[in-house]
Amino acid sequence: MLSGKLRFNPLTTVLAGLAALFFIFPLIGLITGAPWGHITSVITSRTAVQALELSIIASLSSTAIALLFGFPLAWLLARGQFPGKGVLRGLTTLPMVLPPVVGGIALLLAYGRRGFIGRPLESATGLTLPFSLAGVVVAESFVAMPFFVITVESGLRSMNRRLEDAARSLGASRRTVFLRVTLPLIWPSLAAGTVLTWARALGEFGATITFAGNLPGVTQTMPLAIYISQSSNMTDEAIALSLILVLVSLVVMVFRRDRSGAQ
């Protein structure tokens, strides 16, 4: 970006340093508090492996759902002209600021067995979402998809639409314009949105435990396993499992920063 020799006000440097330490200290706490002596046995325990598998399956599924349904929604919000668009955007991105446990309760009342969608769904298909892996995916999608929608929408808004017009005036079909012009232009926000959504889904706790319950091997994802073990005084296990999640998330966030920073 700017040339390297920026002079910073000492106060800025001090405050920035404090802010950085604020985030770094808890990580040091996790690392120094980890049960290094028997960490392999803890992280290869049945509970841990099951929880990690479930977390990966569920978070990837909800990311796929976000791509499939979230992209059209982002497109509509970015390009559509219709009354109530602002309200629609507000409603569909509300879960970003809602406490996840509120989301979980709301999901139960809509898609639960007695919910106004869940009840007809059950009588028509026999399918019930709570206490199932599908329920975990629903909870994670509810909380994480808005991150995708909002990131992609802003990408679509900020791109230079004249390039699309130019391509079309040169005879490119709508499909070609989308694939060869639009998609490459919004690629950074698409990638960022996908990663953010996945990371948020991976860390989802409140909506999941409320809507999908907690059962090892079925709905107990990593954050749930961590919460249960920390609340049962199995602190070693909680710290070791937390470290895994931190490591995965950290790799993703650093990678993401590098990619979008390269723009």
Add this chain to the structure above:
Amino acid sequence: MALGACSSSTTTVAPAGAAAPATPTGSLVVFAATSLTDAFNKIGEEFKAAHPGVTVKFNYNGSSSLATQITQGAPADVFASASPTNMKTVTDQNLASTTPKIFTANQGEIMVEAGNPSHIKSLSDLANPALKVVTCAPQVPCGALATQIFKNAGVTVKPVSQEQNVGGVVTKVTLGEADAGIVYVTDVKANGTKTAGVTIPANENNTTNYPIAEVKGAPNPTAASAFISFVLGSSGQQVLKSLGFLPPAS
């Protein structure tokens, strides 16, 4: 095995600093098991009426969570656990400044949806895989209770969820997400007509004792000991009895 748990640690002795009882003032923080929510809210009101200078704050959660919070240094004055096991987590780390006293007891009951639409009559009905049964996680007192009850009855039940405190079980049954859950007798009573209960016969049931103690380093030890005396005294016991709690097993 039920009522015989004559805890060796329940001798009634005068409170530690038995000098002139100071008038409790200030704020008091009580960590209490979720199953005590109604009882302690009510006892708290009466305690405040008796000691107008004190404001009582309650932190309700699964006893195992509360024990962890206390061992991690949470500023609690009083800990009331739904089982001696979780109290032991605290006393093992030398974090109780008074000997825990058993102040009440509770038993298990099957909570079912209002009107019992699944026609659940006994514990053995819960083994039906078509039914969605919810219990507490085994680490929490209500989960340990459920495990023991299933064992007593010789039934194998596969719960669809292991909740982190008894409130989670009550919610799942109340909302109709679960067909049945193992909760305390007092939970069925407190939930009124929103759900119904199926009694567990005495030979299959199990009793859990509730110990209470002052937390070491309590910010307000005067109020803590006054509150503990109040819970053990006639007003506290009256409230507990009215909500279906059992007298402490002795």
